[in-house]
Amino acid sequence: xxxxxxxxxxxxxxxxxxxxxxxxxxxxxxxxxxxxxxxxxxxxxxxxxxxxxxxxxxxxxxxxxxxxxxxxxxxxxxxxxxxxxxxxxxxxxxxxxxxxxxxxxxxxxxxxxxxxxxxxxxxxxxxxxxxxxxxxxxxxxxxxxxxxxxxxxxxxxxxxxxxxxxxxxxxxxxxxxxxxxxxxxxxxxxxxxxxxxxxxxxxxxxxxxxxxxxxxxxxxxxxxxxxxxxxxxxxxxxxxxxxxxxxxxxxxxxxxxxxxxxxxxxxxxxxxxxxxxxxxxxxxxxxxxxxxxxxxxxxxxxxxxxxxx
Amino acid sequence: xxxxxxxxxxxxxxxxxxxxxxxxxxxxxxxxxxxxxxxxxxxxxxxxxxxxxxxxxxxxxxxxxxxxxxxxxxxxxxxxxxxxxxxxxxxxxxxxxxxxxxxxxxxxxxxxxxxxxxxxxxxxxxxxxxxxxxxxxxxxxxxxxxxxxxxxxxxxxxxxxxxxxxxxxxxxxxxxxxxxxxxxxxxxxxxxxxxxxxxxxxxxxxxxxxxxxxxxxxxxxxxxxxxxxxxxxxxxxxxxxxxxxxxxxxxxxxxxxxxxxxxxxxxxxxxxxxxxxxxxxxx
Numbered sequence: 408x409x410x411x412x413x414x415x416x417x418x419x420x421x422x423x424x425x426x427x428x429x430x431x432x433x434x435x436x437x438x439x440x441x442x443x444x445x446x447x448x449x450x451x452x453x454x455x456x457x458x459x460x461x462x463x464x465x466x467x468x469x470x471x472x473x474x475x476x477x478x479x480x481x482x483x484x485x486x487x488x489x490x491x492x493x494x495x496x497x498x499x500x501x502x503x504x505x506x507x508x509x510x511x512x513x514x515x516x517x518x519x520x521x522x523x524x525x526x527x528x529x530x531x532x533x534x535x536x537x538x539x540x541x542x543x544x545x546x547x548x549x550x551x552x553x554x555x556x557x558x559x560x561x562x563x564x565x566x567x568x569x570x571x572x573x574x575x576x577x578x579x580x581x582x583x584x585x586x587x588x589x590x591x592x593x594x595x596x597x598x599x600x601x602x603x604x605x606x607x608x609x610x611x612x613x614x615x616x617x618x619x620x621x622x623x624x625x626x627x628x629x630x631x632x633x634x635x636x637x638x639x640x641x642x643x644x645x646x647x648x649x650x651x652x653x654x655x656x657x658x659x660x661x662x663x664x665x666x667x668x669x670x671x672x673x674x675x676x677x678x679x680x681x682x683x684x685x686x687x688x689x690x691x692x693x694x695x696x697x698x699x700x701x702x703x704x705x706x707x708x709x710x711x712x713x714x715x716x
Numbered sequence: 717x718x719x720x721x722x723x724x725x726x727x728x729x730x731x732x733x734x735x736x737x738x739x740x741x742x743x744x745x746x747x748x749x750x751x752x753x754x755x756x757x758x759x760x761x762x763x764x765x766x767x768x769x770x771x772x773x774x775x776x777x778x779x780x781x782x783x784x785x786x787x788x789x790x791x792x793x794x795x796x797x798x799x800x801x802x803x804x805x806x807x808x809x810x811x812x813x814x815x816x817x818x819x820x821x822x823x824x825x826x827x828x829x830x831x832x833x834x835x836x837x838x839x840x841x842x843x844x845x846x847x848x849x850x851x852x853x854x855x856x857x858x859x860x861x862x863x864x865x866x867x868x869x870x871x872x873x874x875x876x877x878x879x880x881x882x883x884x885x886x887x888x889x890x891x892x893x894x895x896x897x898x899x900x901x902x903x904x905x906x907x908x909x910x911x912x913x914x915x916x917x918x919x920x921x922x923x924x925x926x927x928x929x930x931x932x933x934x935x936x937x938x939x940x941x942x943x944x945x946x947x948x949x950x951x952x953x954x955x956x957x958x959x960x961x962x963x964x965x966x967x968x969x970x971x972x973x974x975x976x977x978x979x980x981x982x983x984x985x986x987x988x989x990x991x992x993x994x995x996x997x998x999x
Contacts, residue, residue: 413902414821418829421814421877428870429836432847439846449850499737506734514734514741516982521741523981524748525931527949528970531956532744535751535963541760543747566762587744648840651933651949655956670842677846678938684846691843702838709834 433695440464440692444684457685464689473664473672480578481668481694485646488582488589492642493635495586496593501623503594504601515598518591526588530655533584537570544570574666577657584652589645593638600634601627633708640705647698650674669694748974752776752967759963775964779972785943785954789969792951796973799861799947800929803868804922810869811876812884812918816910818877819884833874841871842934849938859941867935872925879924883917884910923980930977948973 441464442448442457468474499518503511524532537544548556548565556563570576604627612622628635650670657666660679667675669690677687751759752775754768779789818826848867849858857863887910895905933949940950952973955966 411823414817414823414826417813417817417821420810421873422829424810424870424873425832425836428848428867429839429844429874432844432851433839435847435850436843451853502730502733502737505730510731510734514738517738518741519981520745520978523978524745524974525949525977527931527933527952528748528974531952531966531970532748534956535967536744536747538963541762541963543764546762546764587740591741644838644840648842650842654933654937655953659953659956670840674842674845674934674938678849684850687846691840691846695839695843698840699835699838706831706834706838710831 436688436691436695439685439688442685444688446681449682449684460685464685467686468689468693473667476665477667477669477672477690480574480666481647481670484578484582484649484668485643488585488646489639489642491582491586492589492593492646493638496590496638497597499590499594500597500601501627503598515595518594521587522589522591524588526651527655529584529588530652533580533587534571534656537580539567539569539571542570571656571658572663574663577653577663577666581649581653581656584656585646585649589642593642596634596638597631600631604630636708637705640702640708643701644698644705647701648694669697745974748967749971751963752971754964756964775968776972779965779969784951784965784969785946787944787946787951789948789951789972791944792946792948793972795861795945796930796947796949799864799868799932800926802865803872803929804925806865807869807872807876807925808918808922810873811880811921812911812914814873814877815880815884816906819881820889830878833878837874837878845934845938848935852939858939859945861945863939864932864935864947867939868925868929868932871932871935872928876921876925880914880917880921883914883921886917887913920984923984927977927980930973 439457441459441461443460443463444457447455448457499514503514506514536542539545545565545568548560548568551563553563556565570580608626608630609622612626617625648670649668653666653668653671654662654674657663660675662671673687673690673694676682676690677684750766750768753771753773754765755770755772755774758765758769781788783789784792817823818830848870852858852863852867855863857866891909891913892905895909900908931949932947933953936947936950937953940946943951943954946954948969952966952969955961955969
């Protein structure tokens with residue numbers, strides 16, 4: 408084989424996989440979003456060819472009240488969880504950096520355990536913690552002095568309090584579960600970044616009389632900026648399309664419709680009878696476009712930082 | 717306050733914070749394991765039972781013998797292992813070839829390929845659910861593990877190539893050139909020189925793919941129908957649909973599913989960060 412052809416030959420298997428399993432489906436998704444793809448079109452025996460229905464799917468999406476609730480749920484969840492994860496993760500990263508060797512190792516192993524739990528188990532564990540009858544959260548809330556509990560929450564008896572019946576409390580549990588599982592990654596990344604900052608900089612700052620917050624703002628934050636921008640985008644990608652945890656915490660296909668986010672809404676339209684895959688695809692297109700717009704920044708950052716050229 | 721006292725106080729504060737973080741992270745995991753070993757009267761109670769007072773293997777035994785959804789959990793663990801291991805083996809070969817191409821050669825479209833790799837990683841897999849479902853069904857792979865394997869290979873490949881190329885690039889080119897001069901063929905050079913040096917990176921990348929495929933839930937939910945073809949995450953979700961949840965059983969099954977991931981996580985924790993944060997963290 409001519410040496411010029413070698414790299415192409417090596418790339419072929421991978422390219423075929425990416426083209427067949429990612430690019431072609433992406434194209435199909437866009438095509439289907441302009442078509443009527445219902446039960447008649449997808450039944451195994453003599454299916455009817457899909458018909459073009461122009462923008463009908465998109466107008467249905469935009470006119471549905473589920474569009475606004477699910478878009479709101481998607482965006483608010485991603486912003487709240489992303490922000491909380493970054494703040495908690497950064498604080499833990501800063502803490503880890505100042506701990507002694509043994510203590511730091513213990514905490515890193517501990518947060519690693521939370522990080523390692525598969526999404527399915529994350530959902531199940533937090534469902535159990537927030538269980539109405541035997542959950543430990545209700546038990547702990549009952550421990551609060553009555554006056555404090557009534558002052559803050561307007562109630563003092565938490566026995567049997569159901570958390571997973573309405574969207575707001577479902578999302579509260581979801582935020583906890585996702586925050587718990589994703590702050591370790593931020594913490595460990597921030598720690599890795601902190602370790603790479605030369606200690607002379609901090610000594611110089613101390614000599615110049617700088618204090619904690621000032622040092623963070625003037626030295627730590629600017630130097631860690633590239634780390635933060637990558638972390639922010641990764642959190643957005645992960646939190647935007649959260650499916651497994653929401654699906655399980657909210658109770659599967661029977662969950663309240665007001666608790667849908669975009670990816671769940673798309674799934675339900677496409678796979679719950681009667682299946683409407685055209686509408687499902689249109690929702691998926693909306694989700695993908697929003698995500699790609701946001702992550703464009705990340706791609707540019709990496710293309711600049713890495714030796715892609 | 718004297719500076720020494722303040723320093724000591726700060727140290728106490730830091731350690732207290734560290735303990736709080738540790739408890740927040742570990743308690744839910746501990747609670748899962750503890751519940752798996754508690755008898756039912758210690759589970760369904762409004763009291764706080766910090767440790768199993770009379771630990772029992774009932775739940776673990778039950779998920780193996782009586783099983784979930786009509787099958788022993790062995791079958792689901794086996795299905796999950798088949799899917800994850802096959803995904804890793806096939807994916808590793810494809811990824812190694814592609815990573816060698818981008819790390820060792822300069823050719824047209826190289827940059828385009830790398831940018832393509834990045835962009836496809838941004839596309840949410842959940843959005844591809846509908847077309848992939850139709851494709852898998854058209855190929856006659858619906859409700860079969862092979863359908864899940866194919867999808868998982870597609871989902872893990874872009875990241876595997878992205879991660880592996882840095883490992884290939886880290887092997888000094890001189891070694892291969894020396895082998896060339898000594899008259900080795902291109903294949904021998906690859907197999908005897910490059911491969912052994914890239915092997916650790918290949919292991920790390922494979923562990924990543926393994927965890928992704930082992931944890932995968934959305935496609936297992938959509939592409940699998942028969943309970944005998946369920947993977948572990950899908951079998952776990954079966955508990956959730958029940959009217960009253962068998963918390964002991966679900967926690968036992970959940971613990972069994974988490975153990976392999978936990979072990980692998982501790983093995984690759986360092987690469988985890990450098991792989992994901994790519995060029996941003998220098999150090």
